[in-house]
Amino acid sequence: MNFSVRYLVAPLLGAAALFAGCSKSELTPGAPTAAVVAQNVSAPGFPEGFETGTKTAYTTGSVTLGSGSWTLNEALIGNTTADPKTGSWSARVRNSGSLSMNFDLTGGAGVVTVAHAKYGTDASTTWELWASSTSGSSYAKVGNTITTSSTALSTASFTVNITGNVRLQVRKTDGSANRLNFDNITVESYSSGTTPPPSTGGKKFLFDASHAETAGNADWVLDVDAGVVPRYPTPAASGITSTTLETYWGGAVSAWGVALVKQGNSVENLPSGTAISYGNTSNPQDLANYNVFVVDEPNTLFSAAEKTAIINFVKNGGGLFMISDHDISDRNSDGYDSVDIWNDLMSNNSVQANPFGFSIDYTNISETTSNVLASSTNVILNGSQGAVTQLKYSNGATITKTTGSVATPLIWRSSSTQGNTNIMCASSTFGTGRVVVVADSSPADDGTGSPGNTVYPGWTEIASHAKLHLNASLWLAKQQ
Structure with a gap:
């Protein structure tokens, strides 16, 4: 396959509210003295997809679901064509109805996500998440009131951060x-420990360099030393201060990496x-050792084991964090470009077909758009890095959301x-994890790379580019 040489185109952490029991109308902070270490682990029985248990009437009643017993008030479990769902069933609520757990999660709750959509042709409606640390005797509202206005499922995320029950x-x-x-409710455990809490402690980001990210004229890594991509960029990240320039490292996404280190995070190449x-x-760079995996324009197929x-x-x-490029951008002439490679990951794996819903x-498009989701x-x-108002593609691909999936389109063609x-940028969830996709490598390009490579400053060309990538990174790391 031929390819066109293009590139160009191609924060801080909000403190989480920790609280103990309080009145239903008031959130009273009560941060524990112990810090948090166990997060990002799915609570027992979750995600809750409403695929187990039967309730066909709106009258108040309890039903045993996969996660445990829930009381459904003015709510039922529906499977009609008008019920948005990812499997065969989802919970449908009317009036001032509610879905209430009748059991305690003993490992606490960190980030909670809920997929939501309006039923059939009904008008928009609002809802909230509430939490109790007193076995249901009192509740406190978590986060913002959510407005549901689409028949396609989208995901709302809440930082609960309660230890214990x-x-x-x-x-x-x-x-x-x-x-x-409502469908696909996920809950992360949140336990006490002795290391810095996630709201102030850093997360680990791994940038892939194992799939020809430096092929051709590309340089989608943190650092390249004498033609070799090292695990740890040099000079050492410990030397980065608030005024360090992105040229501290030599890769075309060094600005991204330096910015993450300034946030207190750690970064490595694979x-x-x-x-x-x-x-x-036995693999020191096993993905289980990291919070976020960034893959910027891969140019060789993932193996079956890697996809799993x-x-x-x-x-x-x-x-x-998935970054693609435009169609016919095969930089190493192996017959596959990043569009092929990402679609193969999602459609041809042993875990679940189309797991992310897009x-x-x-x-192959080039344009600057301000057609951003108003939310x-x-x-x-x-997010904490500022408002995203624009995105510029310089030869990138578009994205299509699968109807009824939990993917959330964020930016569209103008x-x-x-x-x-x-779609030009979207987010999604799968299990207890999160995904962001941008289908052009240009916005992340900081304009500095290996000698002889031609790269362009997409990172600073549009003010929103750094904000988008950093907000997305912190969201993926569950830092906001």
């Missing part, structure tokens, strides 16, 4: 007859020849409706 309640708040559906594994204790590792890493709580199109609560677009096609 906790139970959750989802409440429909507008009191209207408009119905909405060098060529190093296996991508998950759960292999990547998807299970996400399923069990990891973050995956595919990358065989397209003050979406931390990828409005002339497109905000639907399931012509």
Whole structure:
């Protein structure tokens, strides 16, 4: 296959509210003295997908689900064509209904995600997540009130961060007859320990360099030393201060890496020849040792074992940042470009077909768009690093969301409706993990790379590019 040489184009952490028992109308902080170490592990029985248990009427009643006993008030478990769902069933709520756990999670609750969509042709409606550390005798609201306005499932994320016993309640708040559906509720455990808490402690980011990310004119790594990509960029990250320039390292995504280190995180490359594994204790760079895996424009196919590792890493709580490029961008002439490689990962693996709910199109577009999802609560677009208002593609691909999936389109082509096609950036969840996809490598390109490579400063060309990538990185790491 031929390829066009292009590139160009191609924060800080919000403190989590920790609380003990309090009144239903008031959130009273009560941060424990012990710090947090056990996070990113799915709570027993979760995700809850409402595939087990039967309740066909709105009258209040309890039902045994996969995670335990829940009381459904003005709610049932539906499977009609008008019920948005990822499997065969989802919970449907009307009026001022609620879904309430009748059991405590003894390992606490960190980040909680809930997939939601409106039912059929009903109008928009609102809902909230509430949590109790007193076995249901009192609750406190968590995060913002969510407005559900689409029939396609999207995912809302809440930072609960309660240690010890906790139970959750989802409440429909507008009191209207408009119905909405809930599915795929995920809960991360959150236990006490002796190391810095996630709200102030760093996370570990691994940037892939094992799949020809430096092929041709590309340089999608943190650092290259004499033609070799090292595990640890040099000079050492310990020398980075608040004023360190991105030229401290030599890769074309060094600005990204330096910015993450300034946030208190650690970054590494996965060098060529190093296996991508998950759960292999003999591999020091096994994905289980990291919080986020960044893969910027891979140019060789993932093996069957690598695909299993990547998807299970996400399923069990990891973050995956997927960056593609345009169609016909095969930089090493092996017959596969990044569009082929990402679609193969998602459609041809041993874990689950289409696990993230989207595919990358065989397209090639160049444009600057301001067609951004209007959502003050979406931390990828409005997070600690600032508001994302634009995205510039210089030869990139579009993305298509699978109808009914939990994927959330975030940015579209400038002339497109905000639907399931012509997407330029999206997020998704799978199991307890998170995924972000940008289908052009140009916005992450900082303009510095190996001698002889031609790269361009996409990172600074549009002010929103750094904000987008850093907000997304912190969201993937569950730091916001």
